[in-house]
Amino acid sequence: xxxxxxxxxxxxxxxxxxxxxxxxxxxxxxxxxxxxxxxxxxxxxxxxxxxxxxxxxxxxxxxxxxxxxxxxxxxxxxxxxxxxxxxxxxxxxxxxxxxxxxxxxxxxxxxxxxxxxxxxxxxxxxxxxxxxxxxxxxxxxxxxxxxxxxxxxxxxxxxxxxxxxxxxxxxxxxxxxxxxxxxxxxxxxxxxxxxxxxxxxxxxxxxxxxxxxxxxxxx
Numbered sequence: 001x002x003x004x005x006x007x008x009x010x011x012x013x014x015x016x017x018x019x020x021x022x023x024x025x026x027x028x029x030x031x032x033x034x035x036x037x038x039x040x041x042x043x044x045x046x047x048x049x050x051x052x053x054x055x056x057x058x059x060x061x062x063x064x065x066x067x068x069x070x071x072x073x074x075x076x077x078x079x080x081x082x083x084x085x086x087x088x089x090x091x092x093x094x095x096x097x098x099x100x101x102x103x104x105x106x107x108x109x110x111x112x113x114x115x116x117x118x119x120x121x122x123x124x125x126x127x128x129x130x131x132x133x134x135x136x137x138x139x140x141x142x143x144x145x146x147x148x149x150x151x152x153x154x155x156x157x158x159x160x161x162x163x164x165x166x167x168x169x170x171x172x173x174x175x176x177x178x179x180x181x182x183x184x185x186x187x188x189x190x191x192x193x194x195x196x197x198x199x200x201x202x203x204x205x206x207x208x209x210x211x212x213x214x215x216x217x218x219x
Contacts, residue, residue: 020057023124028066048103
């Protein structure tokens with residue numbers, strides 16, 4: 001197995017642990033990006049090692065900092081609770097068990113300003129690296145180390161062709177693509193990693209595809 005020296009040493013960060021602090025901050029930040037809308041409250045369900053050591057390792061501070069948009073090396077990470085209060089964002093931590101999950105896993109439930117809720121489950125897998133395991137019940141395996149496109153769409157014939165044709169027409173090469181659906185004919189989820197960044201104009205083209213419900217992008 002090839003391991004980068006940066007994975008062994010860990011990222012530049014504030015806090016004692018690349019897994020429990022840096023990874024937690026990145027999990028929170030990426031979850032907020034995937035949600036993509038203003039929220040007022042977040043419930044953090046902590047599993048395994050996260051649940052047992054989160055206060056001592058600052059995992060709670062890092063998760064809140066992350067959903068506020070802070071990076072793991074932000075000097076204000078330790079003040080995230082105060083900053084959240086200033087922004088009017090509340091939060092709650094609780095211990096939970098998630099079957100088959102990595103020891104450093106968190107279930108983040110966002111209460112949106114419009115009253116809807118969004119749920120994202122992710123794991124901190126070491127060296128500041130993360131994995132998004134599910135979004136709103138869709139099982140996933142997203143590292144978010146590349147430009148990543150998340151498309152929620154109706155499960156209809158030809159939808160994948162329309163999505164990939166749009167990317168190809170804009171000279172965007174697909175590195176990986178993973179598909180999942182709730183059931184035949186219901187809602188489906190398409191995760192695409194690309195070799196280049198995706199522009200806002202391409203996003204608009206994708207959202208105009210009739211069967212597409214939502215499109216989220218992390219460049």
